[in-house]
Amino acid sequence: MTLGAAPDPPDGVREQALRARTAARALAATPRAVKDAALAEMADALDKQAREILEANAADLLNAEGADMSEAMLDRLRLTDERIAAMADALRELIGLPDPVGEVVRGSTLLNGLQVRQVRVPLGVIGIVYEARPNVTADAAGLCIKSGNAALLRGSASAHQTNRVLVAILATALESAGLPGDAIQLVGAHRSTVADLLTARGLVDVVIPRGGAGLIEHVVSTASVPVIETGVGNCHVYVDDAANLVMAEAIVVNAKTSRPSVCNSAETLLVHRQIAEEFVPRIASVLQAAGVTVHGDPEVVRLASDVLPASEQDWATEYLSLDIAVRVVDSLVEAVEHIARWGTGHTEAIVSDSASAIGRFVAGVDAAAVMINASTRFTDGSEFGFGAEIGISTQKLHARGPLGLPELTTTTYVVTGAGHIR
């Protein structure tokens, strides 16, 4: 394992994609039992070769410290025995999930006797472009294999040595299980490979970016291959005048503080004017006691202590930290309009005991998920009972919300006749 910049892969993204396509064709016809056995091999191999992974990770960490990376970033990059064991366990959890491939989504026999079945098939070659966390390497590879797809992984340059070792281990495990190692490939970490991946039309079937707003914007504006946007979550909680304020307090605190760095945490609280006098001082002090910095509009500044004045930038920001923007609104309509202007279509929550208010909120907001009297933090494939996910789609095409195994497939119509002509 060389330290410093990783060498280029022996060939370019195009050649890798061609080999991935061949591997994908083999995987598409592979029965579930073989895929599940491969996942078990992959998990065991990670456990057995943990030391090798940690050595590569130590080299990445050394470079990152030399490059003055922040402690938060270093923490995302860092692997430990526990984190490697968690990666292996995540692969084992996929074994228990149903195989989406072959599922008949709908089917019927037409008047003329033609039998039409719409059947799930793999997408083919999936490109994943992601930032520091190396666990995405194993998670994405496992989801792709289980759903019969080949994965072209483009991780961050800072994690490249870790990723190279991970992918080598996973690909070797695939081969031990009788599947093509080319089904999991790491793309070179130099800058041009992202663009190569994003423009490989006809070779790459879809690219899924996992990371911050900047990465996603770059991918969407560069790509000519289809993209599934994920993850940017400027999520709101609206506390209606008909809310149970004890419930509202618990939901707001949970949505903001239970894990502030993730996309389904709340960033803005909207409070109906009717209850602002009572609720704003109370929620501000509870949040502040939990270490949250409150940014508020003039009304919130007036009603509560230690509130920083909020600017438009605060309404637009996905803090991903212990900060929250708070605004008093005159009505549910104003809350819905605020969300339409500043939301990212991820998750919007209402706390209310009014059925008509709930109905108007659900009809009015346009998001992957709408939470009624529940924390925004529930938008998650595992919480929804779908098992592992590769991200939360915030776009409207193909899949919206948690991207689990069925969302990594497409369908084909298989039509059976007996010499039918039109």
Place this chain on the structure above:
Amino acid sequence: MTLGAAPDPPDGVREQALRARTAARALAATPRAVKDAALAEMADALDKQAREILEANAADLLNAEGADMSEAMLDRLRLTDERIAAMADALRELIGLPDPVGEVVRGSTLLNGLQVRQVRVPLGVIGIVYEARPNVTADAAGLCIKSGNAALLRGSASAHQTNRVLVAILATALESAGLPGDAIQLVGAHRSTVADLLTARGLVDVVIPRGGAGLIEHVVSTASVPVIETGVGNCHVYVDDAANLVMAEAIVVNAKTSRPSVCNSAETLLVHRQIAEEFVPRIASVLQAAGVTVHGDPEVVRLASDVLPASEQDWATEYLSLDIAVRVVDSLVEAVEHIARWGTGHTEAIVSDSASAIGRFVAGVDAAAVMINASTRFTDGSEFGFGAEIGISTQKLHARGPLGLPELTTTTYVVTGAGHIR
């Protein structure tokens, strides 16, 4: 109605899209009965104002003749009383179809008591970019309204006067039914409006191009908004060595000749070598008797009369005319490889009585539809029993195959709790 080039619309695509968004929000909350009443109004208005439509169409035709447009193109542009009545009838047929909006796609109550429902909602604002046929204007508008979406229509410049009158009539009918006229808007016909539509991220939810390969390639490479590719169909019929040759002959003739100008007609015939000696001369002469020009590989040239030698260009071409490329293959595997190389993922057919051959063909080809002992011509929303369609998607994301009403929607997860937190 001015003759010659149509004037620019009073404002640009961006402003039109903003108004379309407002209209879309109203439409999303409109119950089926109101949408169906609007479709009836739209249909009646076309019937009543047929004369006005024909006058505008005559002006377009005059310009087109002056510009030396081919007779085939003129025919696509031309409206008649019958064609206007057919447009109106197509709108009326939508009334009988189920409303996809509000359909609960899946739902469950989680262990913790949270109720999760995945519900169909409209996409929002749909851009349609299309070529000469003015009937697309009414068809697309009707499908969008029924599915609760606003339509931004960018038709061809040559049909612009016809389209302006059609859209004015349809939007007025919408308003008579109490719906916002901005839900159906025609975009200016100057060149820049296509790019404006394709890059209106955040304003336009999806663009669907309807037209030839050149249009689709342009749209895909220019767009930063999501695109659903439609329609390019380089469809193959593979006649296996285990085929019933009487059935094969009927299917090939139907797939090629019943309507050569559409995307689900066959363009290439692949014949297994074992039966080539018998089948190739026979099918060539039957096709030639039906007016088809046969382009063949050297083996086909040897076996049949009056065959033009085929080049790689022939395997790649979607003729859309009474031409067919014919190749003798050594095996089913070679047929599948030919299709993988030259197919466009639309419809691929096998004629065979061998269950194992059929299984290998279905598993091996990667297309929106696979026909077993049936003509390629059956890939069609109406034939599949789905009702009207806006095109055939040949991409893997979101929708593959006929794009009917459900494919013009997305979903949202509506999650109901009672104060649930994580």
